[in-house]
Amino acid sequence: MTFTIPLPDETAYAAARTRLDGLVKPLGALGRLEDLAAWLSAAHGSVPPRELTDVRVVVFAGDHGVSGCSAYPREVTAAMVRVFLAGKSGVSVLAGLVGAQVRVLDIAVDDDLEGVPAEVLAHKIRRGSGSIDVEDALAPGEALRAFEAGRAIADEEIDAGADLLIPGDMGIGNTAVAAALVAARLGLPADEVVGTGTGIDEAGRQRKVAVVSAALARAGAVQEPFALLTALGSACAAATAGFLVQGAVRGVPVLLDGVFSGAAAVVAREIAPGAERWWLAGHRSTEPSQAFALKALGLEPILDFGLRLGEGSGAVQAVPTLRAARAILADMGLLADLGS
Ligand SMILES: O=C(O)c1ccc[n+]([C@@H]2O[C@H](COP(=O)([O-])O)[C@@H](O)[C@H]2O)c1
């Protein structure tokens, strides 16, 4: 499987840097905002870049098999799908503030979700994913099917006008899976990547370390990305990876969220090298595996608010910063006009 990833426009990048240096401010005084402005110019091939008017969050909902690794029971995942649909989730509220749309999809919720609109269930791969410490997460073929679903979902959003994609996640137990994927891909011990997720105590974290260690031992040296998603991932991880890859294939910027999209991104980059050029990191999660993932991807988070909600909630809060980056290029005056 090979993908053609477009290259961001280097000429636009250089032109943006030149313009930024000429704006009415000390050289470099807008710091990271200048980097983001140049990045967006390269992505859009224009200086200034276009306005980001159609931001879309897709929440991939699913259960993750591993038990005893979360502060909350598995049933919360299904219940939260209804909260997203009612517009009452954290990301729903935060997305509303920046005019972003939120779409929730049942990828692998361990529930039939009776009464939920058919379009929410349209991409369901399975009920729950396997408990990775004792079995493969997915049956043969499911990782590819979920990955293709994620690509199709990105295509749907882009065809409907999305100019910025945000992957969200809802899945009790998914921080253990994220840790396992990052540990396996980057060759790290479980203890270094496992965090407290939804808020487990140190004894709980030690149990989670044991689960992730068992998963890594069970999977052995598996490295091929789809084999990795099958052994240690989940349907949501594979679907998120497909979503990230397709954003890059279509040349549409993607704002990663927390630990889960970070782990999916590490695997997605293996599937489609160069795709990371189209990704930005919205915020720094409290989960240690996210820090390793972002470092490996060469991404620096925009915000660092101690967030650990998931859902796309951190990424949506970085949207105003991206808009600010565009605005300085579009609207600031020039040093050359100073005093005239
Ligand atoms: O994105 C993050 O950084 C993050 C950190 C901790 C927890 N979460 C969310 O909490 C759930 C997973 O936590 P846990 O403890 O059940 O593995 C899942 O629904 C995630 O969206 C998300």
Ligand SMILES: Cc1cc2nc[nH]c2cc1C
């Ligand atoms: C209530 C709740 C909401 C969430 N949103 C993302 N992960 C979550 C986990 C819980 C427990």
